[in-house]
Structure formats: C-alpha cells, structure tokens
Amino acid sequence: MNLSVQHATPAHGLASFDHPLDPLSAAEIARAVTTIRDHFAWGDDLRVETIDIDEPAKEVVRSHQPDDPVQRIARFKIYRRGVMGVWEGKIDLGAGKVVAQAFKPDARAMVAIEEVLLIEATVKADPRFQEALRRRGLLGELEYMCVDPWTVGNFGHAIENGRRVLNCFVWMRTFPLDNYYAHPVEGLHALVDLATLEILRVEDHFEASGDYIPVPRMPLNFDADVLTEFREPSALLDVVQPAGAGFTVVGNKVTWENWDFRVGFNGREGLVLYTIGYTHGGQRRPIVYRASIAELVVPYGTTERSHYHKNVFDHGELGFGRMANSLTLGCDCLGVIHYFDGVVPTLFGEARTIKNAVCLHEEDAGLSWKHFDVRTERTEVRRARRLVISSISTIGNYEYASYWYLHQDGRIEFEMKATGIINTAACRPGQPGRFGAEVAPGLVGHIHQHIFCARLDMEIDGPNNTVVECDTAALTPGPENPYGNAYAVEERVLPTEQAAQRNVDFDKMRYWKIINPERKNWVGRPTGYKLEAGSPVRPFIHPDSPSGRRARFIQHQLWVTPFNPDERYPAGEFVNQSTGDDGLATWSAQDRPVENTDVVLWHSFGLHHLPRPEDHPVQPCISCGFKLMPAGFFDQNPVIDLPRLRNEASCCACAAE
Numbered sequence: 001m002n003l004s005v006q007h008a009t010p011a012h013g014l015a016s017f018d019h020p021l022d023p024l025s026a027a028e029i030a031r032a033v034t035t036i037r038d039h040f041a042w043g044d045d046l047r048v049e050t051i052d053i054d055e056p057a058k059e060v061v062r063s064h065q066p067d068d069p070v071q072r073i074a075r076f077k078i079y080r081r082g083v084m085g086v087w088e089g090k091i092d093l094g095a096g097k098v099v100a101q102a103f104k105p106d107a108r109a110m111v112a113i114e115e116v117l118l119i120e121a122t123v124k125a126d127p128r129f130q131e132a133l134r135r136r137g138l139l140g141e142l143e144y145m146c147v148d149p150w151t152v153g154n155f156g157h158a159i160e161n162g163r164r165v166l167n168c169f170v171w172m173r174t175f176p177l178d179n180y181y182a183h184p185v186e187g188l189h190a191l192v193d194l195a196t197l198e199i200l201r202v203e204d205h206f207e208a209s210g211d212y213i214p215v216p217r218m219p220l221n222f223d224a225d226v227l228t229e230f231r232e233p234s235a236l237l238d239v240v241q242p243a244g245a246g247f248t249v250v251g252n253k254v255t256w257e258n259w260d261f262r263v264g265f266n267g268r269e270g271l272v273l274y275t276i277g278y279t280h281g282g283q284r285r286p287i288v289y290r291a292s293i294a295e296l297v298v299p300y301g302t303t304e305r306s307h308y309h310k311n312v313f314d315h316g317e318l319g320f321g322r323m324a325n326s327l328t329l330g331c332d333c334l335g336v337i338h339y340f341d342g343v344v345p346t347l348f349g350e351a352r353t354i355k356n357a358v359c360l361h362e363e364d365a366g367l368s369w370k371h372f373d374v375r376t377e378r379t380e381v382r383r384a385r386r387l388v389i390s391s392i393s394t395i396g397n398y399e400y401a402s403y404w405y406l407h408q409d410g411r412i413e414f415e416m417k418a419t420g421i422i423n424t425a426a427c428r429p430g431q432p433g434r435f436g437a438e439v440a441p442g443l444v445g446h447i448h449q450h451i452f453c454a455r456l457d458m459e460i461d462g463p464n465n466t467v468v469e470c471d472t473a474a475l476t477p478g479p480e481n482p483y484g485n486a487y488a489v490e491e492r493v494l495p496t497e498q499a500a501q502r503n504v505d506f507d508k509m510r511y512w513k514i515i516n517p518e519r520k521n522w523v524g525r526p527t528g529y530k531l532e533a534g535s536p537v538r539p540f541i542h543p544d545s546p547s548g549r550r551a552r553f554i555q556h557q558l559w560v561t562p563f564n565p566d567e568r569y570p571a572g573e574f575v576n577q578s579t580g581d582d583g584l585a586t587w588s589a590q591d592r593p594v595e596n597t598d599v600v601l602w603h604s605f606g607l608h609h610l611p612r613p614e615d616h617p618v619q620p621c622i623s624c625g626f627k628l629m630p631a632g633f634f635d636q637n638p639v640i641d642l643p644r645l646r647n648e649a650s651c652c653a654c655a656a657e
C-alpha cells in the first residue's frame with residue numbers, strides 16, 4: 001500500500017471544488033489544519049482523525065447554480081497526544097475560523113495506519129514479548145515476527161478503562177517475502193496503550209501449561225516472486241473502446257447514458273455517490289440523494305484464547321477511505337478508465353492524496369433484452385452495458401473491493417467483493433476445534449461474518465418517500481382459492497422507525513419498495529424502486545453481548561429513519577471501544593414517523609464465512625450485495641429505445657465458421 005504524503009498538489013478529479021458536495025481538496029485540508037493549529041495551539045501534540053466536508057443542507061445543494069458562491073465548511077475530529085477524548089467541530093474554510101467545537105471525553109479516535117506501523121517495533125523490543133518468544137524457541141527469529149494490532153471492542157476489562165488500546169496478534173515469516181499469515185504464533189498477545197505506546201500486558205495463553213501449539217511452518221505463498229509455477233496465460237482479452245469512453249466527467253460530476261451523479265470520497269466511508277438521477281423523456285428524475293457503505297462489522301464466533309475480541313468495525317474503527325488503494329491500470333481496472341483521487345488527512349495533519357482511489361469505467365453487461373417472433377421470424381436483440389464506480393480498501397489481512405453498477409435500465413446495484421488473506425490461527429493438525437475449519441495442516445480459519453450496512457438516502461421523484469413492505473401469501477384453499485393455486489402480493493406501509501425494523505422472510509418472498517406517494521405512473525400507482533436484498537445475513541452473535549450491543553444494526557436487514565444529517569454511521573459516531581449507546585438502534589428508539597417524508601434506508605447485508613481451504617493462501621473474491629430496481633418508476637421498459645446495433649469487432653472463433 002502506498003502511504004506517501006503528497007502536499008497540496010492540484011490533482012485531477014477531487015482536488016478542487018466547483019460544487020457544494022465536492023470532497024475537500026488537499027489545499028482545503030491544509031487550510032483546515034492551519035486553522036486547527038492556530039485555534040488549539042497544541043503544537044506537535046495535534047493528532048488528526050478526520051477532516052472532511054460538512055455537507056451543506058439539501059436545499060442548498062438542490063438550488064445550487066454553477067456560479068453560486070459556495071460556503072465550504074469542514075468537519076473535524078482531533079485529539080491531543082496523551083489525552084483521552086476527542087474534540088469534534090467545524091471550520092469555516094473561507095473565514096479560516098473554528099465555528100463549532102465540542103469535547104467528547106469518553107470517545108476514542110479511530111486507529112490510524114501511522115499508529116499501527118509504530119506498534120510492531122515497540123512490541124518486538126519489549127522484554128516480556130522476547131521472553132515469551134524464548135519460551136517458544138522463536139527468539140532467534142524475532143526479526144521475522146509480524147505484530148498486527150486489533151481493536152479490542154468493549155468487554156469491560158479494567159485494564160482498558162479510560163485508555164485507548166489495541167491488542168496485538170502475532171504471525172511470523174520464515175523468509176523475507178514469506179506470507180506470514182500462514183504462520184500464526186498462537187496465544188501470544190500484547191496490549192498497547194496508544195497514548196503512550198506503553199505495552200500494558202504481554203499475554204501468553206500457554207505459559208502456565210507449557211503446552212504450546214506449534215507455529216505451522218509450511219510455506220503457503222501468493223507473491224509472484226515466490227511462486228515457481230504459473231499456468232500459461234490465456235488468449236488476450238482486451239477491452240477496447242476505439243472512440244473513447246461513453247461517459248463524461250466534469251469535476252466530480254459524471255454523466256453516462258441517462259444517468260448523472262456526483263462522486264465523493266472521505267476517509268471513513270471511502271466512496272460516496274451523490275444525487276443519482278435518471279433522465280427520461282426529457283425530464284431528470286432524482287432517485288438517490290446519497291449512497292455509501294457506512295459501516296462494516298466482522299464478528300468472529302470463537303471463544304478461544306483472545307480471538308473472542310475479534311469484532312472489528314473497519315469503517316468506524318479504521319476508515320475504509322483512509323485504507324483505499326491506489327488502483328493500477330490494466331490490473332485493478334480493465335478498459336477505458338477515468339480515475340478520481342481521494343484526499344484524506346494523515347494522523348499528523350498533512351493532506352495525503354491517494355492517487356487513483358476511485359475507478360470509473362464501462363463494462364459489457366450481457367443481454368439487455370431479446371425477442372424472436374416465431375411468425376415473422378424477426379429477432380430484436382439488444383446488448384446491455386453498465387457503468388462501474390469502484391474502490392478497493394486493504395484492512396490488515398483483508399481486501400474489500402466496492403463496486404457500484406449503474407445499468408441502462410435504471411437498476412442500481414452494489415457488489416462487495418472480499419479478497420485478501422483470511423485471518424488465521426494455529427491449531428494442532430487435525431484439531432481445528434469447534435469454531436473453525438482447518439484450511440491447511442495446523443492452520444485454522446475461525447467462523448465469522450462480514451456484515452455491511454449501506455446508507456441509502458433516497459429521493460425517488462422528490463424528497464418525500466415512503467417505504468412499503470411487500471409480502472406474498474398463498475390464499476387458503478376454499479371459495480377464494482378454488483383451484484389451490486392462488487397467491488398474491490400484499491403491501492404494507494412501514495409508518496414509523498420501530499415498525500420499519502424488518503428482516504428478510506423467505507416464506508413470504510419479502511421485498512421492500514421505496515415509493516413517492518405523490519407521484520403516479522401511467523397505471524395510477526406510486527412511482528418507486530424495489531430494494532432486492534440479495535445477501536441477507538442472519539447474525540449469530542447475541543444482541544446483548546459486549547460485541548452484539550455495539551453492532552445492533554446487524555439485527556435487521558432493513559431500518560428506515562427520517563433524514564437527520566447527524567445520523568451518519570449505524571454503529572455510532574465514535575466506534576472504537578464504543579459501548580453501543582449510539583447508532584441506529586438508539587436513534588430508532590424515538591420511533592419517529594417515516595411515512596411520506598425524507599427517509600434514509602439502512603440495509604445490512606454481507607457474507608457468512610466459515611473459511612475453506614480454497615480461501616487460502618489468498619482468497620479468490622467472494623461477493624455479496626444488493627439491488628435497487630425500478631418498480632413502477634417507469635411507465636414501460638426504459639431501454640426499449642436502445643438502438644439496434646451489431647458489434648462489428650465480434651467474430652467466430654473457428655476460422656472455418
């Protein structure tokens with residue numbers, strides 16, 4: 001991962017603003033930091049968690065004209081080295097003034113990559129850690145030890161009270177380029193206080209018994225410089241658009257086919273899409289005001305040793321955007337690509353530009369529609385293409401690749417691909433225990449889930465929407481159902497927040513629609529979109545357990561709240577070592593009305609994952625996601641107007657054909 005700092009250099013894409021929703025540029029982050037430094041006067045003790053755009057009110061955005069002056073407000077979360085708590089506030093960038101501030105004494109800032117990198121050397125220098133290695137006969141390999149700090153959650157352990165801490169897990173290389181996740185040093189942990197970098201405790205789970213689980217030594221690698229055998233490359237497959245890309249990018253605004261939207265990016269959520277609209281019949285129709293993946297939690301299912309701590313929130317504790325990769329042309333992205341950079345602050349308050357953080361390109365999407373008329377023997381067939389907006393984040397051992405797809409027919413689709421390296425532990429060969437699967441001899445992957453939460457701020461045909469649950473039921477055989485075949489969809493408005501906490505129900509083929517009750521289609525029905533929850537996850541962690549409390553959003557696949565600009569993240573604003581008192585469940589307890597108003601949908605979805613041997617040493621992408629499908633939004637098939645074309649570059653594989 002490239003972590004180099006680039007100072008306030010103008011870059012393409014997200015570097016300068018011309019619209020109220022544009023992300024902060026490097027120059028704006030630099031100005032925010034200067035303002036913070038002057039205001040707080042902490043000198044070198046300033047630590048920055050977050051500086052991003054304070055999104056203006058929707059009325060401002062909706063009425064914005066190209067030459068309107070834009071008031072730029074930055075939100076910040078900062079702390080002072082060695083002091084518990086976080087200051088949050090706002091800066092008027094034009095005036096260069098802090099205009100709001102509040103101190104949250106119990107809040108712990110997110111963990112920064114700069115902190116993670118410092119910890120390894122500190123732990124390895126600790127005599128208690130070295131002594132634990134000596135007991136295992138591993139001290140001679142100290143230089144090959146890899147110390148990964150993990151967030152600890154909140155189990156009420158006295159030693160963690162009032163401190164911002166991380167708990168380390170240990171792996172080792174057996175040679176410099178080796179995949180260390182194949183070699184866990186099981187049962188050895190160091191608890192680090194981030195304020196002082198003090199090692200509070202070195203924990204050796206086998207010290208008392210002396211019965212150590214040995215480090216599995218079999219090399220299992222994926223680096224091309226280590227592997228010796230490769231299959232023959234297949235025939236060339238180039239994605240070529242001789243006339244260039246089909247989309248237009250102006251600043252952060254993208255126009256493609258009938259779609260237009262704005263690209264955003266911030267340190268916590270990473271990629272954000274704003275003001276997604278579809279123009280049809282000369283009229284632009286709004287669909288989604290703002291879409292992002294706002295949280296992710298990975299609850300692990302094992303009680304063993306320190307593994308029960310593993311319940312990481314990769315957005316709220318680490319930041320998806322801050323961990324975004326610089327994407328590589330021809331590797332991550334194939335075809336005719338437009339890149340957007342992302343700009344995030346570093347821990348020390350510099351603007352870091354992540355080059356090529358967001359990729360935009362078109363893909364062939366197979367068949368759009370077809371019909372062969374058997375009487376006239378005429379065929380009408382149209383091919384589809386889709387626009388892909390993507391970003392990839394590396395969080396420790398794992399990669400998450402986010403893909404938003406816009407389809408010509410009005411569908412919006414999200415796909416999360418999970419790849420990278422599963423989190424490993426060591427076991428005695430043949431004895432992975434109850435909570436995991438052996439993926440290689442002596443190497444276990446524990447059962448876990450990856451549960452994401454999409455925040456979908458909807459505006460179907462205007463700001464006021466209603467969410468409707470659609471269940472299918474069979475009629476009781478009898479007078480109403482004389483042939484026993486009858487079944488029908490029954491719709492039910494979800495009127496309040498409590499009533500709108502809903503789960504997938506296979507027995508009812510349940511789905512949800514977001515409708516605009518004031519706009520009707522040509523058959524007199526409200527215009528709407530359907531949420532197709534394609535990857536529901538039934539959580540197994542107890543909702544009132546220490547980790548379950550902090551991740552209540554996973555208990556329902558659907559939540560609906562009235563729009564509130566301060567309700568951004570479903571597990572709460574400050575997630576690191578949180579209690580679970582903030583977030584979706586707390587807000588929704590107010591049971592506010594959500595009918596015919598400005599609503600936000602929260603959709604939990606993800607992956608249920610007992611690792612397979614095939615997931616190691618690096619996991620082929622597994623994916624999950626959801627779809628937003630027009631459902632009575634259009635009066636008829638919106639791609640009936642696709643021109644009849646034939647791809648002239650296509651040819652038959654066999655010359656004789």
Ligand SMILES: [Cu+2]
Nearest residue numbers: 418448450609
């Ligand atoms: Cu997994």
